Amino acid sequence: MDALGRILIVDDDAGVRAMLADYLGSHGYAVVEADGGEAMRAALAAAQVDIVLLDLRLPGEDGLALARQLRERHRLGIIMVTASGDVVDRVVGLELGADDYVAKPFDPRELLARIKSLMRRLRAAADAAPASTVTAAGLRRVGPCRLDPGARRLFDAAGAEIELTAMEFDLLAAFIEHPNRVLSRDQLLTLTRNREWEPFDRSIDIRIARLRRKIEPDPAHPRTLRTVRGAGYMFVPDAG
Template sequence: MTCSGHILVVDDDPSVRAMLNDYLVTHGYTVRCADSGAAMRGALEEALPDVVLLDVRLPGEDGLTLARFLRERYDVGIIMVTASGDVIDRVVGLEVGADDYIAKPFDPRELLARVKSVLRRMQSRPPAEPAAAPAVGLLEAVGCCRLDRSAHRLLDARGEDVPMTAMEFDLLAVFLDHPNRVLSRDQLLTLTRNREWEPFDRSIDIRIARLRRKIEADPAHPRSIRTVRGSGYMFVPGAP
């Protein structure tokens, strides 16, 4: 069965680029390749991809720096490609906004499954509303910030936009809909429509930690999104 979507492969190894191009094209994807950060930026100016496969170990600007660049500017899926033993790179990649990762050497079938998963999560999101000034009464308090669900915007105390990923928005929406209730990782994955992930996938914890750095007055001692040891997380509205 063929698929559809636009994939940008960023890898300095020509054999990897050729393999991924041939494999993904065979499965119905439009594929472009880049061998560096500069080439990636040039490709982005020509057309915005749906998903970027981004190698961490690039010469010059590394993949983690480029992932941060992408997340701050574009609404695209990001899959980090790491060396098999680089756990730190995977964790940092998720912290800067990557949607998933895969370790080299990988089975192309696994990579294809991850591409499909990221595309499904992106396509399941409601379309973003045009940016507009937040309307009074439509803002919901989340720690030190306010969430405008209709516009998919997170605003700080000064009314300025706080960057957030689609998964972070989904998590905040779920917490607001279930105040003062302990939610397990499995429940959070189900409620955010991310059931492709494993219930004990620690990346959910990384995303919670990233959210706390944005909405908590003291992220080291969170009061709005609290950890309930052995059970999960609980959102406490009105916490300073």
């Protein structure tokens, strides 16, 4: 494994790939390039990748379809690259499980900051000792589910694991450390160490909507992760 990690750039623009490969390589990352879905799958089969930098505007298989494949089949970080006005694609990508996004045109320094932030969260998850079975020790109640903070793993009532992205775990960890307390979007960004996002960015709302689908018996009427209108969100661990 390379010291700082391996980045897979999926973009049909050879010039963009070359620029990013040169820039990220100069900052200590190993970089692999792919011009579309077929090359992306071949690269993933050939070597372990930490983060995929995925352009959503690809010919043939579009980036949203590839993002869905990545989230279903691999444990890695996904940073979407979108056009500045593609709000719908950005929202859908986050709902599919992407960890972050950057809009074109972007400053490579901003992209590097987002890569470093996501890599820290991925490494924290990898360093946690995996739990082979679900036990009562150390588990935290999250509605009908149980969270193992040390192993960064979530389990349903039957003991089956529910997959979490790095950001989804960070949000849950912030909530369980502040039960029955209203947390604003700005506070959640601070607690999850995602200060490069804007406090009114919809990313927080989208992540919480995804979490509700995983932990709430009725996501349309959440009882565990409640919305406090005009203020933020509140985690109620003992909601019935």
